[in-house]
Amino acid sequence: MHKTKHPKWYQLDTSAKIYPAMESIRNPAVFRLSMRLDKKIDPVILNTALEDIRDRFPYYNVSLKKGLFWNYLQQNTNPLHVWTDSRYPCERIYRDSNNDYLYKVKYYENNIATEFFHVLTDGFGGMEHLKCLVQRYLFLTGDVKEKLDDIIDIDEAPDIQEQEDAFLKVLESEKDTADIDKKRSLFSNNRTYQIKGRLLPMGELKVVTGIVSSEELKKLSREHDATITQFLAALYVEALILYQSHQIKDKGNHRNVGIQIPVNMRKYYPYRCMRNFSLFVTPIIDPREVHSLDDIIAKIKEFMKEHLTLKHLLTMVDDNCSLAKHTILKHVPVDIKNFAIKYIDKTKGSTQFSGTISNMGMIKLPDSMSAHVENVLVQIGAKPQSKLSCSLSGYKDKIYISFGRNVKSAFIEKHMFTSLVKMSIKVKLMSTS
Amino acid sequence: MAYCIKCGVELSEYIKACPLCETEVLNGTENEEIINSDYPDYRMSPKDETKRVKHIFAGKILSVLFFDYAIILLILNILINKTVSWSMIPVLSLVLCWFGVAYPFFRKHNTFFRLFTMNCIAVIVYLLSLNLIISGDILWSRIAGLSIALLWVIMAGFFIPERIRKILPVTVYYILSSVILFVVITLLIGNQLSIFQVVLPLTILLLVLSLVSYFVIVARANDFLGMSSVILFDISVFCLVLDIIIVHYTKGTYMPSWSIIVNIVTIPLFATVHTIKKSRELKSLISKKLHR
Numbered sequence: 001m002h003k004t005k006h007p008k009w010y011q012l013d014t015s016a017k018i019y020p021a022m023e024s025i026r027n028p029a030v031f032r033l034s035m036r037l038d039k040k041i042d043p044v045i046l047n048t049a050l051e052d053i054r055d056r057f058p059y060y061n062v063s064l065k066k067g068l069f070w071n072y073l074q075q076n077t078n079p080l081h082v083w084t085d086s087r088y089p090c091e092r093i094y095r096d097s098n099n100d101y102l103y104k105v106k107y108y109e110n111n112i113a114t115e116f117f118h119v120l121t122d123g124f125g126g127m128e129h130l131k132c133l134v135q136r137y138l139f140l141t142g143d144v145k146e147k148l149d150d151i152i153d154i155d156e157a158p159d160i161q162e163q164e165d166a167f168l169k170v171l172e173s174e175k176d177t178a179d180i181d182k183k184r185s186l187f188s189n190n191r192t193y194q195i196k197g198r199l200l201p202m203g204e205l206k207v208v209t210g211i212v213s214s215e216e217l218k219k220l221s222r223e224h225d226a227t228i229t230q231f232l233a234a235l236y237v238e239a240l241i242l243y244q245s246h247q248i249k250d251k252g253n254h255r256n257v258g259i260q261i262p263v264n265m266r267k268y269y270p271y272r273c274m275r276n277f278s279l280f281v282t283p284i285i286d287p288r289e290v291h292s293l294d295d296i297i298a299k300i301k302e303f304m305k306e307h308l309t310l311k312h313l314l315t316m317v318d319d320n321c322s323l324a325k326h327t328i329l330k331h332v333p334v335d336i337k338n339f340a341i342k343y344i345d346k347t348k349g350s351t352q353f354s355g356t357i358s359n360m361g362m363i364k365l366p367d368s369m370s371a372h373v374e375n376v377l378v379q380i381g382a383k384p385q386s387k388l389s390c391s392l393s394g395y396k397d398k399i400y401i402s403f404g405r406n407v408k409s410a411f412i413e414k415h416m417f418t419s420l421v422k423m424s425i426k427v428k429l430m431s432t433s
Numbered sequence: 434m435a436y437c438i439k440c441g442v443e444l445s446e447y448i449k450a451c452p453l454c455e456t457e458v459l460n461g462t463e464n465e466e467i468i469n470s471d472y473p474d475y476r477m478s479p480k481d482e483t484k485r486v487k488h489i490f491a492g493k494i495l496s497v498l499f500f501d502y503a504i505i506l507l508i509l510n511i512l513i514n515k516t517v518s519w520s521m522i523p524v525l526s527l528v529l530c531w532f533g534v535a536y537p538f539f540r541k542h543n544t545f546f547r548l549f550t551m552n553c554i555a556v557i558v559y560l561l562s563l564n565l566i567i568s569g570d571i572l573w574s575r576i577a578g579l580s581i582a583l584l585w586v587i588m589a590g591f592f593i594p595e596r597i598r599k600i601l602p603v604t605v606y607y608i609l610s611s612v613i614l615f616v617v618i619t620l621l622i623g624n625q626l627s628i629f630q631v632v633l634p635l636t637i638l639l640l641v642l643s644l645v646s647y648f649v650i651v652a653r654a655n656d657f658l659g660m661s662s663v664i665l666f667d668i669s670v671f672c673l674v675l676d677i678i679i680v681h682y683t684k685g686t687y688m689p690s691w692s693i694i695v696n697i698v699t700i701p702l703f704a705t706v707h708t709i710k711k712s713r714e715l716k717s718l719i720s721k722k723l724h725r
Binding site: 006009011065066067068069070072074206208210330331410413414417418421422426427428429430431 | 437440441442443444445448451452453454545713714717721722723724725
């Protein structure tokens with residue numbers, strides 16, 4: 001691609017504004033999506049496929065630049081290369097060695113993986129990009145003959161809505177009918193339980209993926225009167241409560257357990273946004289108030305029912321935009337802002353939850369494509385505070401439960417998978433790190 | 434098919450130990466193909482990052498350059514005149530240039546307002562020193578210094594948040610500034626100047642300039658570059674008229690003196706800002722870097 005005299009540039013979306021400040025080797029803010037194909041990957045064809053789709057996703061082929069008040073994204077015309085995959089998923093993306101790009105496309109054996117710095121997009125945008133890449137790859141290898149309906153067409157021009165900041169659009173469209181709860185605080189003062197343990201060497205992430213039958217898991221969740229996310233989140237909380245009592249003997253010192261659950265806002269607001277458009281809800285469970293898994297499920301269900309309302313979501317959107325909208329703060333130089341964001345994240349933000357569980361939902365691919373795709377995996381990185389993250393993806397008749405941790409102990413995964421085994425769910429484990 | 438005897442989970446073919454409890458898999462398959470399905474053990478490390486260009490190096494180079502010139506000028510002056518006389522003027526100019534060009538390289542976090550403040554202080558000190566060296570007093574330079582201080586006050590107004598600006602509009606801010614100037618000039622040189630011949634025309638000039646600038650900014654130049662060019666134009670005109678009024682009152686002529694120096698600084702700056710405003714590429718760069 002030739003260098004242009006006037007490179008296009010984009011403002012960071014409202015959620016992305018905090019990631020450059022928070023990014024570090026310990027907290028790379030990177031997520032990974034991968035697909036396993038039925039054939040060994042040809043890197044030359046993969047690189048061609050990547051080049052073919054790059055113009056369709058101009059908002060991903062950018063580099064991060066620093067302005068006076070905010071960072072921004074600028075069109076990047078450097079060559080784009082694919083990488084051989086390694087044992088270290090969700091590693092920090094070093095821009096200088098990646099031609100200034102903020103995402104990587106990796107391959108190994110039959111796997112194609114993309115790793116995105118969260119400043120570009122969330123899981124939805126990343127998955128659409130990966131689907132398009134794999135479709136183009138299969139088209140070039142001759143496995144898929146025609147254009148597929150559910151995949152982004154690379155011959156179409158990018159829709160303006162794809163690159164817009166959907167959070168601001170929501171606030172703008174709802175400003176007349178806004179029902180925002182003003183009596184709220186962005187962070188609560190209660191610190192939640194954080195897993196204790198020595199961190200793995202910098203940049204390492206131990207990943208364990210459990211494969212379970214979606215039908216069996218759905219049935220089990222129904223028996224507990226919960227959705228799959230609620231059920232697995234409850235198991236996760238149960239494991240965290242047990243681990244807390246294992247690590248902290250004095251019950252008086254036990255803290256609440258919080259679990260961060262990302263919410264795809266596209267389900268509630270019909271924006272075709274390809275940048276960040278997700279928020280989090282964080283059910284907080286007091287270990288002293290729950291005595292069984294069903295108690296935890298009930299608490300989570302109650303919390304979700306209360307918080308996944310349009311009023312509350314709008315309040316969350318408003319909170320999310322508070323930094324970008326604040327008259328004084330938005331005029332503070334970016335370096336001062338970054339320093340403050342980093343400090344607030346360490347002292348307030350990351351202490352609000354003990355773990356993260358992210359459900360990408362069922363990934364549907366067109367028939368001619370799914371015949372060549374064996375699995376679809378999602379992995380989010382771990383933070384030095386919460387130390388563990390769980391991501392779920394459904395594909396065909398399977399659900400893939402991936403854990404990424406930066407501590408040695410596998411207590412949480414072990415509890416979750418062995419609990420499922422005890423509940424007569426067949427679990428098959430795979431490890432990629 | 435392999436299972437972990439402790440956890441009861443099924444394990445993928447290539448796994449040699451259970452990832453949950455690290456129990457080794459008994460009778461695990463160990464053919465070549467399966468071992469190869471382990472991911473390669475390589476990783477990026479911070480050392481792979483190319484070292485960033487150290488701006489401080491550029492600052493050092495410029496400092497050495499300015500310092501060398503200053504030393505050469507001083508030596509020349511001493512050799513020719515056996516004393517330090519005329520060389521102080523270019524040396525002071527070099528010091529001013531150092532503040533404007535080299536100093537920002539030594540700062541890790543530069544902000545527009547901080548640099549502007551530093552440069553204002555440097556220019557005031559420069560003008561006062563220049564006046565002191567040339568005439569042995571600070572007669573004209575205190576007025577120029579005052580003007581620059583006023584400019585700083587005006588610029589500081591633009592950094593006031595929008596919410597407060599709604600209560601205190603730019604026009605009011607300008608009127609307040611002119612009143613402050615009126616009071617300060619009267620306090621400084623009140624006995625020598627007539628209120629009607631000097632201070633009143635100055636206040637009217639300031640008000641007219643403020644109002645015209647305000648409406649030009651609102652109508653045509655409501656961006657950063659537009660505002661900067663209007664402000665620079667205002668400084669030029671204000672200093673020139675101020676100088677003429679004072680010279681006319683004290684000497685009875687219309688020949689400006691110190692305002693020429695101020696205009697030597699502001700006119701090239703105005704030209705630069707105007708060029709940037711007209712140049713698409715530069716404008717795009719400024720809008721990217723300063724977007725809010």
